[in-house]
Amino acid sequence: MTKAIKLLTALPPPQRERLMELARETSFAEDTRIFEAGGTADCFWVIRSGAVTLDQQVSPLQRITVASLGAGDLLGWSWLFPPYRWDFGAEAFSPVRAYEFEAAAVLRLCDEDTALGLTLVRYVAEILAHRLEMTRGQLMERHALARRSLY
Template identity: 75%
Template structure:
């Protein structure tokens, strides 16, 4: 498995600057729920500092952390695909600072600059493939531990 791609550093400087012009700086305190699975995905973030846990509800009472995100990582891709609902939940594991992007504004920019849009989608697809592989591994580990039962 390759190293995770960082969205902003993967864009060439002129395109990165056009995207960053749409960003708002936000912060979340430790233990803050940033979004929940099933909620409306109308924005995304690039983590500047701190740590975010992506969580999956596996039973009504049990959740599994499927990924931990840190500086430079993309938080949220569901804004790009119908039905525009979060597939996972996200919680601040520590105080977090991030760039927040409004999905509608970014999609307008992509329509205005198709080359930027194509590059952005390719980068996000690479990130998505990497994260899905990580999630698959975490869930397989989780279920293999439960099948074995107590030691």
């Protein structure tokens, strides 16, 4: 399995500095819903401390956790791809401190500095690939457990 990509440490220092000029410090109390699936994805966060769970609503009364994120992790990638709607929901599992980035400002910066834009998209793609790999592993484990319980 590949190692998780931490966006801010992965960016070269000059590009990280340009991106961080757009950052705003924010925090979320434990159990705060940060966003809901289907909502407008107009920002993203890099978690500084705490934990966030990504979840999927499977029934009106039940959500399942699909991933847990912590310090250094990117929270939110739907701002980068049309139709700019969250694919999952997110909730603060503990008190969270994060850097918040307004998507429109970051996209303008990427248009102005195409090298930064390419680097940012490349790292977000690596993050998505890693998360997909992790999810695939979880599905394989669940499938194996389900098969064993049948016999």
